[in-house]
Amino acid sequence: GQNIDQPTEMTATEGAIVQINCTYQTSGFNGLFWYQQHAGEAPTFLSYNVLDGLEEKGRFSSFLSRSKGYSYLLLKELQMKDSASYLCASRLDSNYQLIWGAGTKLIIKP
Amino acid sequence: SQTIHQWPATLVQPVGSPLSLECTVEGTSNPNLYWYRQAAGRGLQLLFYSVGIGQISSEVPQNLSASRPQDRQFILSSKKLLLSDSGFYLCAWSQGGGPPDTQYFGPGTRLTVL
Numbered sequence: 554g555q556n557i558d559q560p561t562e563m564t565a566t567e568g569a570i571v572q573i574n575c576t577y578q579t580s581g582f583n584g585l586f587w588y589q590q591h592a593g594e595a596p597t598f599l600s601y602n603v604l605d606g607l608e609e610k611g612r613f614s615s616f617l618s619r620s621k622g623y624s625y626l627l628l629k630e631l632q633m634k635d636s637a638s639y640l641c642a643s644r645l646d647s648n649y650q651l652i653w654g655a656g657t658k659l660i661i662k663p
Numbered sequence: 664s665q666t667i668h669q670w671p672a673t674l675v676q677p678v679g680s681p682l683s684l685e686c687t688v689e690g691t692s693n694p695n696l697y698w699y700r701q702a703a704g705r706g707l708q709l710l711f712y713s714v715g716i717g718q719i720s721s722e723v724p725q726n727l728s729a730s731r732p733q734d735r736q737f738i739l740s741s742k743k744l745l746l747s748d749s750g751f752y753l754c755a756w757s758q759g760g761g762p763p764d765t766q767y768f769g770p771g772t773r774l775t776v777l
Contacts, residue, residue, distance in 0.1 A: 586765065586766075593773075594770070594771070595753055595768035595769060595770055595771045596707070596753075596768050597768070598765050598766075598767065601765060640706065640707070649695050649712055649714060649757070650709060650712065650722075651709075651766060653706050653707040653709075654706060655705060655706035656705075656706055
């Protein structure tokens with residue numbers, strides 16, 4: 554079967570670092586996406602990993618380990634505007650779909 | 664650059680009424696198109712996807728249907744809405760003609776069925 558797991562909610566402090574984990578069990582895995590979704594808005598693309606390792610984009614970094622079925626999104630120097638849900642999604646090589654996690658709601662406190 | 668439009672932004676409909684949501688994409692050709700629904704506080708549920716005009720794949724059997732009358736137009740419909748159809752409906756596109764790529768979402772339609 555296809556399954557993606559993320560923590561439901563996390564809390565962090567402004568200026569700190571937070572790591573949001575995502576584990577997947579998907580056959581035909583061919584990459585992992587991270588999206589950000591502010592309350593009441595559409596998801597926006599953050600990052601994509603297909604090879605093992607860390608991809609850095611400014612304050613945000615995403616890591617993938619294909620052998621472990623594991624990814625994380627690392628957010629540094631947290632700002633209040635980073636309060637949002639973070640969705641991970643697995644790309645399959647066999648069709649045009651993504652398998653979506655339920656999302657992690659990140660709450661930033663001053 | 665590519666843009667994706669959805670309308671209406673919000674909609675309140677009585678149970679049993681019909682539904683038509685429209686999505687259009689600009690700045691690309693032969694995109695893959697998707698309809699998702701997101702219940703409050705939940706993840707994304709894929710409803711339909713299309714890889715070309717008139718080609719629709721349904722993921723969840725229900726009282727909804729989709730059509731793609733033009734290359735960059737995707738329509739979600741229902742003949743009779745149910746209370747359980749309430750949710751946030753999102754249209755997305757990705758680059759067509761090959762393996763799946765990054766999906767980009769429209770602004771969404773918030774549907775409340777009363």
